[in-house]
Amino acid sequence: MALIKSISGIRGTIGGMPGVSLSPVDIVHFTAAYGSLLKKKMNKSGYIVVTGRDARISGEMVSQLVTATLTGMGFDVIDLGLATTPTVEIAVTHLKADGGIIITASHNPGNWNALKLLNADGEFIPAEDGTEMLDVINRADYHFETAERIGRITTNRETDQIHIQKILDLDLVDAAQIRKAGLKVAIDCVNSVGGLIIPKLLRALGVDEIIELHCKPTGVFPHNPEPLPAHLNNLASAVVRYGAHVGFAVDPDVDRLAIVNEDGSFFGEEYTLVAVADYVLRHKPGNTVSNLSSSRALLDVTLKYGGSYSASAVGEVNVVQEMKRVHAVIGGEGNGGVIFPDLHYGRDALAGIALFLSHMTGSGLKCSDLRYRYPDYHISKNKMELSEDADIENIIQHLKNKYHKAEINESDGLRIDFDEEWVHLRKSNTEPVIRIISESRSMEKARQLAQQIMEDVNKFTG
DSSP: OOEEEETTEEEEEBSSSBTTBBOHHHHHHHHHHHHHHHHHHHOOSOOEEEEEEOSOTTHHHHHHHHHHHHHHTTOEEEEEEEOOHHHHHHHHHHTTOSEEEEEOOTTSOTTEEEEEEEOTTSSBOOHHHHHHHHHHHHHTOOOOOOGGGOOOEEEOOOHHHHHHHHHHTSTTOOHHHHHHHTOEEEEEOTTSTHHHHHHHHHHHTTOSEEEEESOSOOSOOSSOSSOOGGGOHHHHHHHHHTTOSEEEEEOTTSOOEEEEOTTSOBOOHHHHHHHHHHHHHHHSOOEEEEETTSOTHHHHHHHHTTOOEEEEOSSHHHHHHHHHHHTEEEEEETTTEEEOTTTOSSOOHHHHHHHHHHHHHHHTOOHHHHHTTSOOOEEEEEEEEOOTTOOHHHHHHHHHHHTTTSEEEOSSSEEEEOSSOEEEEEEOSSSSEEEEEEEESSHHHHHHHHHHHHHHHHHHHO
């Protein structure tokens, strides 16, 4: 059982007691608080909210609670049904809505669900709005309308094609070049909404043959839905078996993209953004942004084109804010999240696929050879479960004191930079754990660094 309320939304396991797991009561309260926030900020006569969900089993139940709550507050709801996170984000602005709610727990297992909350720009609500919304929940300060003023629900099933067309219209997406290459592409969509839209995108891009794995949106995930190498052996085998030029894997809501090389090896989730940024910067030089837990390879690529790199706190909303501040032309997160402002300010695996295929076919290289063009860094990602009484601030202070001679960044947890390696320690916003991410020139060194920090934490906490 788990329930995590944060400034970025609510997330938890389905079933159990209110306030302990993600119950119908919690969903109604959180949705009502979001509606109250929109009304306070806009103060107008009519409101529209777009909703969409991934394919997980609890999605329809959660969607019904969300839409009923919103209409009870007087909102008109445009329900997209099964839709990716970036599709919902694009739909908010395309349909001129006042906000959006995406019903997805992203990479979490199938017994989880969550609400992701958008503003009128189709972007995640900022921290100050999230803090205000949590206060509204604590005070139960929301108002429902009388019968004659309740909202109405309409459906829209055309937004997939709108999303695809906007990608095809991008100057840097070369569908003619992709079509000419005669590609064979394998995909793993983890039995969620990617299985509905990614084949459509690939066909629109002119891909000759698509090998589909787990593309029926049943919501029964065939493996751990986080698109990491350990979970993608079937995709890697299919790429080799069918002679595919490349393999793509996405998470249940399609905002993360992992790539498999033609030989079955893994491109590396950190290098999804690096490769796409290389392509974008070659045609459109400028600045880049990723978060503090992302590879320094993006820095190297950015400097190659004369741009400036900035690191933000972890979290898409923080990356977007920093991208806007420095006018970045490309950015994202090292978990395979690509944000291309020419399309919209949101992680978008569909845009990542189109830009990557344009890059690969334009280079004339095999996927594995393209990967060899980039600096070779290795990241070790680790988790430590926290006890309920763990004092993160004391842990961070202890590590600061121990490594005071290194470069210290406290904008999001604690990042310690050494000469050619770094480690980032922060409390997760989506799980009751502390994350310890390290990077070095070899995986062995990266793991040793992470292990050293975990031992430091264990010794300090007893």
